[in-house]
Amino acid sequence: MLYGDAGWEKSWKSFEDSGNIGITHVTNPALFKEIDKALSEQTNATLLDIGAGSNSLALSFLYEKKGRTQLVDTWISVEGSKELIRESKKNIEEHDTDEKISLIPHHVEAANPLPLEDHSIDIALSRHMLMHLSTIDLHAHMKDLRRVLKSNGVYIAAILNPEYEQWKRAQAGEVVLINDQQYEYSFLPKEAPGNHTFIQHFKDRSTLEKIFSESFTIKKITECFPVSDEFKKTHARYYMKDTPMTLVYVLQPLP
Numbered sequence: 001m002l003y004g005d006a007g008w009e010k011s012w013k014s015f016e017d018s019g020n021i022g023i024t025h026v027t028n029p030a031l032f033k034e035i036d037k038a039l040s041e042q043t044n045a046t047l048l049d050i051g052a053g054s055n056s057l058a059l060s061f062l063y064e065k066k067g068r069t070q071l072v073d074t075w076i077s078v079e080g081s082k083e084l085i086r087e088s089k090k091n092i093e094e095h096d097t098d099e100k101i102s103l104i105p106h107h108v109e110a111a112n113p114l115p116l117e118d119h120s121i122d123i124a125l126s127r128h129m130l131m132h133l134s135t136i137d138l139h140a141h142m143k144d145l146r147r148v149l150k151s152n153g154v155y156i157a158a159i160l161n162p163e164y165e166q167w168k169r170a171q172a173g174e175v176v177l178i179n180d181q182q183y184e185y186s187f188l189p190k191e192a193p194g195n196h197t198f199i200q201h202f203k204d205r206s207t208l209e210k211i212f213s214e215s216f217t218i219k220k221i222t223e224c225f226p227v228s229d230e231f232k233k234t235h236a237r238y239y240m241k242d243t244p245m246t247l248v249y250v251l252q253p254l255p
């Protein structure tokens with residue numbers, strides 16, 4: 001089924017319904033703006049999405065606006081969870097009508113560099129993924145991304161603001177330790193298959209930025225808030241003036 005064909009909207013809606021307000025109204029507006037900007041500076045771009053999950057970033061970005069797929073040569077999605085790889089494949093078959101997306105099952109960790117050539121990627125992306133990497137893995141990941149990116153490439157990383165996460169979990173009565181304390185939070189029980197991809201290793205902003213700066217120049221940081229007041233009553237937590245939910249980093253590889 002092609003974008004805009006009869007029945008497309010229904011099929012799309014079922015896909016969009018699996019998203020959530022934080023993603024669509026807080027993170028995506030700033031993230032999509034940066035991806036559009038980076039695409040306007042490239043031709044036939046190769047994109048790479050790390051920890052792509054069910055591929056909702058690729059599909060919503062590429063097919064939300066007509067003409068975007070034409071700017072993209074290939075969108076490579078990397079994902080470590082077997083379940084999400086299955087879901088991702090299904091979503092690609094159903095929605096990637098221009099056949100732009102390819103999927104690489106891969107677990108990001110220090111000893112496991114991406115199976116990609118040096119300087120082969122124009123735009124790297126990750127959305128709410130980096131907090132899943134331990135300090136050692138994050139150091140190695142940034143180094144590996146610097147390797148795979150072209151010298152004029154860019155890494156656009158949307159990351160949950162650690163201060164927002166700390167605040168949110170404190171509301172639920174949890175004490176969240178970060179950095180040296182190596183706080184780990186898992187959505188799944190330790191013994192559950194694939195649980196490792198869901199563990200979160202919180203680091204504060206200055207620690208994150210120090211690690212980024214070993215391999216990248218931080219060109220821009222956007223603190224993300226909802227784009228309208230529509231959810232002010234139902235989701236007041238997204239509107240806290242000094243505590244944005246998401247930070248979008250635009251990173252340029254060091255030479």
Ligand SMILES: C[S@@+](CC[C@H](N)C(=O)[O-])C[C@H]1O[C@@H](n2cnc3c(N)ncnc32)[C@H](O)[C@@H]1O
Binds near residue numbers: 057078107132196197
């Ligand atoms: C919060 S989800 C975000 C998914 C997707 N980026 C999105 O925004 O819809 C984090 C994703 O990162 C993946 N992930 C976490 N750690 C990973 C690792 N070390 N290697 C590969 N994928 C990983 C998880 O399986 C999950 O799909």
